[in-house]
Amino acid sequence: MTDLGQITVLGQITVLGWTDFFADQVTADEAHLIPCRIAQVHRARLSGLSSAGPVRLNLPVHANTGEYAVGDWVLAEPETHDLRRRLDRRTLLQRPVEGQFLPQLAAANVDTLFIVTSCNADFNPARLERYLAMANEAGTTPVMVLTKADTVTDDRDYAGEAAALQRDLAIVTVNARSPDAAAALMPWCQAGQTVALAGSSGVGKSTLVNTLSGAEQLTGGVREQDTKGRHTTTARSLHAIPGGGWIIDTPGIRNLHVGNFAAGLDTLFAEITELAPLCKFSNCSHDHEPGCAVRAAVATGNLDADRLVRWRKLSEENVSNTPVQTGPRGNRTTQRPNRR
Template sequence: MTNSCLRSALELLGWSDFFADQVKPTEADLVPKRVASVHRARIEAMGATGSDRLELPAHASTADFAVGDWVLADPRSHMLVRRLDRKTVFKRRPEVGRGQQLVAANIDTLLIVTSCNADFNIDRLERYLIMANEAGSKPVIVLTKADTADDVGIFQAKAEALQRDLPVVALNGRSADASSFLSSWCGVGQTIALVGSSGVGKSTLVNTLTRPASDAKQKTGTIREHDAQGRHTTTARSLHPIPGGGWVIDTPGIRTLYVSDITDGIDTLFSDIKELAPACRFRDCTHANEPGCAVQAAVKSGTLAADRLERWRSLVSENRDRTPVVSGPRGNKIVRKKKY
């Protein structure tokens, strides 16, 4: 296969100059591979000539890799040599421990999936949006089970109000035309990832998007009627082809999502509050009881909802409390930002 053909085949997988520029001249004999699935003891990857299982160096752990990562591997030994820098990475901090759990990498668009029933939760959606903003991926809210709702417009209006210029799509995940609603984010070489709680229809939507490109269909489950909670049917993250050239990553349902070390993501979500803040009398205004607070003035005038300010305050507080810190020289506190 010629170099141009190899490049074209890689570009179908999402390869770009961002990754190509990282390959050193001394690594010309190595081949780029994209991680398709990560298991406890193995990694499966796809390249220009097909898929294979990669061997890990002795010091490496599968926990250091995410579905969607680009790596360089030895074509003879199938040994993974190194991971290339990520363009975007979606990660979360679990309830226990200080580390971050990798969810998916090099995602162009993050589809935040919720359903038009009791699962629709503003607080949870805001947390997903913060994570998407921090990851560097474009967020899109997908409202599933639209065919079961009496008034889909109510759900759409609430979702659209969460963040400026936020795309919101309502659909029936089982319908054949669901793919057309999402086609603008599923072009050649583009990667989308689906996140959301169990039972909202993520796996159903993946199956609809990948027909007939994939024979490995995702399992789907039922939900409880009284609270719309579902069972975990996706137990591992995996990369699936979409007819037309795109790729989709399904993820297990996440019931609890904490915010930590994601100040930029909060600022993007609450850009209206961030833009008002410089007009406050005090630079360190908490937007609570200080005189001359531009944010409180916006609440009083009705241009900013009081409950939105309260959610901002709660998330900022949680982010501050959950962001790990270490003691620096002379007792100063320095935020520890772990690199992946």
């Protein structure tokens, strides 16, 4: 990993992931401002990277760091580094948080999300589907990374079960500590590309960051009783990958709730999404209605019954956690999600 303090000259801003999508947002009045990419979000300040190196960004009065995510692009004054505005995001990984109205921002402008799970008791299809829904909704490309393959005799069962979770899902099986892991994941870590890692605590995310970036972070062993790692990442940060890519590590998520993920769920459960228009009723819940094409597919063995059960659970949770627009047109208000 290239430490932020060691970066002195990054050269072309495109190395940081700057593209025409962001350049087209800069107005003539803002031409004197410098683009900076958020590298770390602290409680009261932001650290960023510009084409000249690391910068400490000064927030506007009354600004909240919670409004920014690692990976965001912002415009700042060249001399004072006063932050003027955040540019629109190309992708945004976020998740609803129990008891909070606004979602928690995980990472912005990510090209690929490595969903990391291990070949042991951590492998949980229902939980992995939640990560896939989040990635789909964000607009990132999900890649399933199976770690600790060296601890099992045959990892093909895990790979096959992972591949069945979503169409055309890329599956990569690695030993996170092996240099071969970096080579296996390099197609998604090219110059200017940004990847993020998500998954439960103790599945080897920090070890993968170390392997990809070439440095050491705080990692720990595995508890024998539950195969969980002892030490985990507690903050989000942007790290350089040799060859020009960037990686964002994220803390382990104990409970990933689904909310405002309708499009992400449609992609995840494409086989159900495509059958739904064939149902007798347009608002079919695929539970008890006559003429349901989805349940008919389950009956004939063309659709996995467990997938339908998990689709129903996630869909109901998504509705429960999604804010609703109410009121007359032109005077609508957002109603808090009706969590059960």
